[in-house]
Every structure is written in C-alpha cells, then in structure tokens.
Amino acid sequence: MLEMPSYHALAAMVLTVVVFYLFARGKMSTEIVSLGTIAVIAVGLYFYPLPNAQPTDGLALAFAGFGHYALITICALMILGRGLVVTGALDPVSRVLERVWKVNTQLGLFVSLAIAAGLSMIINDTPVVVLLLPIFVALAQRGAMPASKTLIPINAAVLIGGMATTIGTSTNLLVVSIAVDLGMPQMSVFHYTPIVLAAALVAFPYLWLVMPRLLPDNSPDKNHNERRFFAKLRVTELSGLVGKHFDEIVDTLPEDFRFEERPTGPFQAGQRMTISGTHSGLEHAMRLLRGPVAPAWVVDRIRSEGKARDEDIEVVEMIVTGDSRLVGRTLASSNIADHYGVAVLGIHRPARPLAEEPSPVDADLRLAEGDVLLVMGLGDGLEAFTVGDGLLRLEGAREMPRRSKAVIAGVIMFGSVVFASVGLVPIAISALAGAILMFVTGCVKFDRVGRALSGKVIVLVAASIAIGRIVLDSGAAMWLGEALALGLQHLPPAGVVAAIMLFVTVLTNFASNATAATVGTPIAFNLATQLGMPQEPLVLAVLFGCNLCYATPIAYQTNMLIMAEGRYSFADYLRTGVPLVLIMVTTLSILLAITYGM
Template sequence: MIEAPSFHATAAMILTVIVFVAFARGRISVEIVSLLTIAMIAVFLYFYPLPHSMATDGLALAFAGFGHPALITICSLMIMGRGLVVTGALDPTARILERVWKFNLQIGLLVSLLLALGLSMIVNDTPVLVLLLPIFVALAQRGAMPASKTLIPLNAAVLIGGMATTIGTSTNLLVVGIAVDLGMPQMSVFHYTPIVLAAALVALPYLWLVMPRLLPDNSTGEVISQRRFFTRLRVTGRSELAGKHFDEITDSLPDDFRFEERPNGTFEPGQRLLISGTHDGLEDAMRVLRGQVAPAWVTDRISREAKALGEDIQVVEMVVTADSRIVGRTLASSGIADHYGVAVLGVHRPDRFIGNRPSPASEEIRFAEGDVLLVTGLSDGLQNFANGDSLLQLEGAKLMPRRSKAVLAACIMFAAVALASIGLPFFGEQGFYMLKVPIAISALTGAILMFLTGCVKFDRVGRALSAKVIVLVAASIAIGRIVLDSGAAAWLGQVLAMGLADLSPAFVLAAIMLFVTILTNFASNATAATVGTPIAFNIATQLGLPQEPLILAVLFGCNLCYATPIAYQTNMLIMAEGNYSFADYLRTGVPLVLIMVTTLSILLVTTYGM
C-alpha cells in the first residue's frame, strides 16, 4: 500500500496545477504568473521548509533559476543569434532558402523541416534551432510564411531529430548514462534511430500541413517594407550591369524592385536610371547589381565615421513637412550630404499627392511636402538633418548590418556549436580524445566573444533578450526543483508502478512514456529522466519485461516536450520571436504528443516483440 504524499509533495502538485491553469487561461501575463510562482515558492518554503533544510534554503531554491545553467544558455544563445542577425551573417543562407520558399511556400516549409530534423540528429538540438531561428525570422520579413506559423513546427522537427540519436540532446545522454549505471549495456549513437525516423514520417504531415493552420499570424506589418521608394541608380565600372542588356539581368532582380526606365542598348558606366523598390528590394538590388543610389564619397565617409566612433549605421524614414527648406529642390541642389553627412537613398511619394511616380523619368526627383525620404547615416547626423530641415522622423529605425563582421560572427557561432556537439580536441594521459563541453559553457563563451569582437554591442543587448522568457525559465526551474525535492515526482512514480501491475506489456510501455511526457512538460527533462529511468528499470524487473524498450520509452517521453513553453529551452527561445501564448503550445503540442506516444509505443512493441 502506497502512503499518502507528504505535505510538501501535495503542495508542490497543487502549485503545479494552479500555475498550469494560469498559464493556459492567459488572463494574466506570463511574466506576472512566473514572478508570482517564484514568490509563492519562496514564501512557502521560508515558513514551511523542506525536511532537513533551513528556511533560507527555500529562498535559494526559489531563486536558483536566475543563475541556472539553462537560463544562462538561453540568454547566451539569444545574444549569439542577435550577432548573426546584426552582422548579416545568415543572409546567404536565407537567400537560398528564400528561393525555395518563393517557388512554393509548402515545399519551402517541407524542405526546412527536413533540414532541421536532419541537422539535429548529429548536432545538439539547441544550437541547431539557434542557427535556424534568425533565418526564419528573416524569411518572414522577406514575404515567406509569418514566423508565428513556422517556428513551432520548426522547433518540433528539431526536437524529433534530436531524439533520434544518443548525442542529439543532453537528456538522451542522461537517460543512457543512468541506464548503464543500473546495469544495462551501452547504446550506440544510432541504436534506436530507425524507430524515431519511422515515427517522424508519421508526424511529418501534421508538422507540415496541420500545425501551421492551428497557429495565429502574429506578424506586425512593417511600414518600411510596404513603401516604394524612387531613386536614381548610377551604373559603375564594376557594376554587374555594365555591358549587359536588360533581358540578361531580369532574372536576378528581386521581386520588390524594378527599373522605371531602361537603356535602349546595353548598360554603360556613368548612366543614371530611375528605379523603384521597397527598402529591402533596393538593398538586395544594390548587392546583386553593385550599382550606386548615393554618391560613393558620402557612403564611404559614413562608413569611416561609424568605424571610428564605434557606432551603428542607421536607416530611417523622414517625412518632408511644409516648412522644410528642401521643398521644391532636387537632391543635388539641397546639399543634404554636405550639410549633415547623411545620404538619401530614395523618395516615396504617397498616392494622395501626385501618384506613384515622383516625377517624369527625364527629370531629377524634386522633394515635395508629404514625401517620405529613406535616409542613412549616423544618429547625430540624422537628428541634425531632421531638426535643421524641418523633417518628421518616423519610428522604426533600422540598423544596417555590420557586414565586415559577418564572417567573424559566423565563425563564433560555428565554434560554439562545434564545442557543444563534437567537443574540444584534448591530449591527456589516455592520449588524444574529444573533451565534451557543456552547452552552457560553449554558448557563454560565444556570447562573450560576440561582445569582445563588437559583433554585438553592450548597449544593444537588451534587444536580444526577452524578459518574458527569462522569468518563465526561472519559474519553470523552481517548479521542477520543488517537484523533485519535495518527493512529488517519486510518489507519482510509485503510484504509476502499482497501477501498471495488471496491464499488458504494451500498455505498460505506453503508460510509462505518457507519464514521463507529462512530467517533462511540467517539470524538466532532467527531472523526468532522473525520476523516470529508475522507475522504468524497476517496473521491467518486477514484471519480467525486457528492460531496453521501457528505458527507451522514458528516453522518448523526455523528448516529447511540445505541449508547454516551459518544457524545454528551445520552446522558450521561439516564444518571443513568434509572440506565442501558452495556449499556442497546448493547441499544437498536445495532438503531436498523442501522435508520437501512440506511434512510438506501437513501434517499440513491434520491434521488441512485446
């Protein structure tokens, strides 16, 4: 007969249910629920300490999440991801995937899911998601599916791939290690891979076709990407246009860019042609065509000053007011570059004034009241331009990528991923071997290098981090600790073992996997692995069942963490980028959990003849 749970175990289970309901209902913000959870645990354990502990130990348990390696890892990975974005290091990969997405959105999503699944089999799943996350955010900004419709499916594909090998996640290594300590033989890297891949084939249609439809479109339309700017393109001697006919370059032009006038023959150096496009379209066209929309001496001076002062180059939109000095003037006659050291990249003229075209193609563009100018420069120069010439600066300034550090940022990220997944070459008394480096250490090292090399600046780090994710991680760690330390997890395991005694082997296996899945979604992977592995081993011994399939049921259950954002660190990494709510994870994750539990249970029963 199982004894009733202790006072602390009962309180821990009640608290877990209350917190889950609060998250799921969504009436109170995630940050407030998380902070209240930490506060309740701290106060409760201060007045009612755990056995053999002091009142202050409860405070340490409640607030331990803020210094936990998992939180440090997540913050470090966010910083490194920010470094890849602000340096433009991922632009080449994004453009390749963009071509696939432009061909067909559904095929693009399928290719992306397969890529994520395959990479996470051989590289730890957290670095894989960190590598792909900014790419998919950039793709969403370029017109692919909204990030809120792709990131949860992408994360699920990464988690499924990570489950397929013993090196895919740290949880897999933990389960296998505990099993070896209990007397089971060591599993090879691909010991159970066919089982997971078969289950992935069953789950893939849901990830690909159903899950995006269940997710909301949380994207916010950026005004800057909707406006069409007109400007003059100067063909330079090193331009890709020089000596070519228009028909030869049409295929390389971005969709949101066009020539408003074309040469009669070939493009010749020195020609200035009227073009138009969105901000991103103009930027892509300049990269591909290697022409100029602003005088080289201005852009070069801005780059030199930015490097000397250690500032970022910005691109902002400014509206010309009726009192502005530049009304009626052309860019050449306004002297903007000489006066303020900024460059006007293009002019957008709203339809309510004179239609889309700013002026006839044969004339220079003249500024008019209501025009929106796309201007680049340093912050002081932009501010002086706005104040001095009576322009209204719009919100949403965009930082230009520091492309000179793109290769450096990519190398730092690659090194951090390699350290976490492969290890560090090391010569010791036993000869040459690969020293495994924890993901927390490799990610923290990478974040520090991002700061030291200037890929990410200290005053910009706030943009890389999410307060919601930070407090949510801290609260989930505190819940996992009290569930484990109070004995609640052990008591639940005993109840499970007693309830499975009279079931068939197939149902025993499925019940263990489902139990561990629930535990991992509300506590942590480590807690689920630590509690579930010995329970499964003992149940197999007591009931005379093969031990390996039950241990694999625990391993698989620890990875089925799709239903809540607190279940795994990658779930939290995508929460801010996708602007997800707790309910989004429940709505999409619960069906996937049921699909995977059912499929994996059947495959294990069939494979091991149970």
C-alpha cells in the first residue's frame, strides 16, 4: 500500500504544477515567476524546514542556483558565443550555409538539421549548440529563415543526435554508470544507436516541416521596415568586381541590397556605383564585394586609431535636425571626415509626399532635416559629430566585428569544444577557461559582458535548479516513482516501457535530467526484477526519457541558451515540444518492444 507523501513532498509537487501553469499561461514575465518561485522556496523552508535541516539550510537550497555550476557554465558559454559574434569568426561557415539556404530554404533547413544531429552524436550537445547558435542568428540577419523558427528545431535535432550514443550527453553516461553499479553489463558507445536513428527518421519530418510553422517570427524588425541607405560603392583594384559583369555577381548579393544603376560593360577600377541597402545589407555587400563606400583614407585612419587605442569601431544611425549645419549641404562640402574623423557610409531619406525632393541617387544630394546618416567611427569622434553638427543619435548602435581577433576566438572556441567533447575536462571547466581567454585576448571586453548575458535566462536557470532540488530532497520524486511502480504491475511489457519513459520525460522537463536519471534508473532496474522483465530495455527507457527534454526551457541547458536569441516564451517550447515528446515516446517504446521481443 502506497503511503501518503510527506507535507514537504506534497508542497513540492503543488509548487511545481503552479509554477508550470504560470510559465505556460504567459501572463506574468518569466523573471517575476522565477524570482517568486525562489522566494516561496526560501521563505517556506525557513519557517518549515526539511527533516533534520536548519532554517538557513532552506535559504541555501533556494539560492544555490545562482552559484550552481550549471548556471556558471551557461553564462560562460554565452560569453564564448559572444566572442565568435563580435569577431566575425564564424562568417566563413555562415556564408557556406547561406549559399545552401539561397538555393532553397527547405533544403537549407534539412541540411542544417542533419549536420546538428550528426555532430551531437560524437560531441556533447552543449558545445554543438554553442557553435551553431551564432551561425543561425547570423543567417537570420542575412535574410534566411528567422532565428526564432530555426533554433528550437536545431536544438531538438542536437538533443536527438546526442541521445544516440553513450557519449552524446553527460546524462547518458550517468544512466549507464548507475546501471553498471547495479549489476548490468557495460554498454558500448553505439550499443543502442540503431534504435535512436530509426526513431529520428520518424521525428525528422516533424522537425523539418511542421515545427518551424508552429513557431512565431520573433525577428526584432518584423513590425517595421528597416531604413534603406543610399551610398556610392568604390570599385578598387582589390575589389572582387573588377573585370566581372553585373549578371555574374547579382545572384550572390544579399536580398536587402541592390545596385541602383547597372553598368553597361564589366566593372572597372575607379568606378563609383550608386547602391542601396539596409544597414546589415550594406555591411554584408561591402564585405562580399570588397569595395568601400567611404573614402579609403578615413576608413584606414579609423581602423588604425581603433587598433592603437584598443577601442571598438561603431556604426550608428544619426538624424539631421533642423538646427544642424549640414542642412542644405552635400557630403562633399560638409568636410565631416576632416572635422571629426568619422565616415558617412550611407544616407536614408524619408518619404516627403508634399515636397519635391531630389532622388537619393543624385551625387549632389543636399541634406535635409529628417535625413538619417549611417556613420562609422570611434566613440569620441561620433560624440563630437553628434554635438558639433546638431545631430540626434538613434538607438541600436552596432559594433564593427574585430576581425583581427577572429582566428583567436575560433581557436579558443575549438579548444573548449574539443577538451569537453573528449572528456579531458568537464564542460564547466572548459567553458570557464574559454571565457577567461576571450577576456584576456580582447575578443570580448569586460564592459560589454552584459550584452552576452540574459537576465531572464539567469533567473530561470536559478529557479529551475531550486525546483529540482526541492523535488528531490523532499522525497517527491521518490514517491512518484513508487506510485509509478505500483501502477505498472498490470500493464503489458511494452506499456511498462512506455510508462517509465513518459514518467522520466515528465521528471526531466520539470526538474532536471540528472534528477530524472538518478531517480529513474534504480526504479527501472528494480521494476524489471519484480516483473520478470529484461533490465536493459527498461534502463534504456530511462536513458531515452532523460533526453526527451523538449517541452520546457528549464529541461536542459541548451534550451536555455537559445531562449534569449530566439526571444522564446515558455509556451513556444510547450507548443512544439509536447508533440515531439509524444512522437519520440511512442516510436522508441515500439522499437524497444520489437528489439527485445517484448
């Protein structure tokens, strides 16, 4: 007869359900719910401590998440990813994938999912996501599928691939080691890989064709048109355009960029062509075509001064006000570069339906109130230009990639991934060491760390760790396991496998996969003995269930890593993850039953 759970266990289960409801409902911000959860656990355990515990032990449990190695690891991984972004280290990989995406969007996503799943079979899931995350964010900025529609499918593919081998995740190793301690034979690296690959084939169409349609477009600029800037592209001897015809290069150009005038013959050094594009479109095209849009001498001076002062180059948007001295002048007559040491890359002219305005492609365009300038320079020069010429600086300044550090950032990331993947050091240590090296080498600057970290993710991780601890320490997880074992006695073997997998899946999505593995493996082992069933399929059901962590952001650290970049809500994980969990549980249960003759 199953005894009633203790008051602490009952309270832990009720709290978990309430928190899940609040997250899923989405009416309160993630930060408020997370901090409220931590506060409830801290206050509750202070006045009603766990057995044989002091009131202050409850405070330590509630706030332990803020110093937990998992949170520190996630923050370090965010910093590593930031280093790749600000140095442009992954641009070559992005451009290769971009060509595939340009052929066909669905083909690009298919190839990306296959790469993600394949890599995670031999490399730990977390480093794979850290490597891929900035690539798909960059692809989204260049006109591919929005990041919010690709990151959850890519993450799910990584998790499925990581499930396929015993070295794919640390959780797999944990389950296997617990099973060996209980008396099972050691499993080889690819012991159960065919089962997972067969299930992956069933799930892949959902990841590829359905899941992106269930996700919103959370692109930051989706609700308004980006400004289009007009500029003069200078064709130099080193340019990739010299000797080529327009038709040869038109298909390689980004969608948010175009030539406003078409040359009659091949491009020649010394030509100046009128172009237009969004901020990101101009940057991408200039890099692709190797042609400047501002005088080379001022660009070279900005770069040399930035390197000498170890200062980032910024590109900002500025509005010409009615009091500016620039009103009525052309760029050539304003001597902006001589006065302030900054370079104007392009001009955006807003629509003025009641006035006759010269075309933006006019070489002698005179600036007017309301025009927006795209300006590159160092901090002091930009500030002097803003104040001196009566401009209004807009939000959203972008740093120019520190490409001189790209190789260093790539080596640091590669080293961190390799050391963690081959098991030389834990992922926490390799990530921290990599983050420190990013700072020491100047790939990431201390005063810009805030841009790499997400406050929402930090408090959500801390809250999830606190919930996992209280569910385990209160005895709630063990009581649920005993209740499961009692209810499985009358099910057929295949039903027992499915029920164990589903139980562990629920536990891993609400507590943690380590908790699920620790609780679920002994239960499955003992249950197999009691019911006279083979132990291996039940232990594999636990291992698979620990990896089916798609339904909540708190289930696994890679879910947390993509949350900020994809601007996801709790409901996005539920909407896309629950169907995938059901597909995988059903498919894996059937495959286990067939494989082991149950």
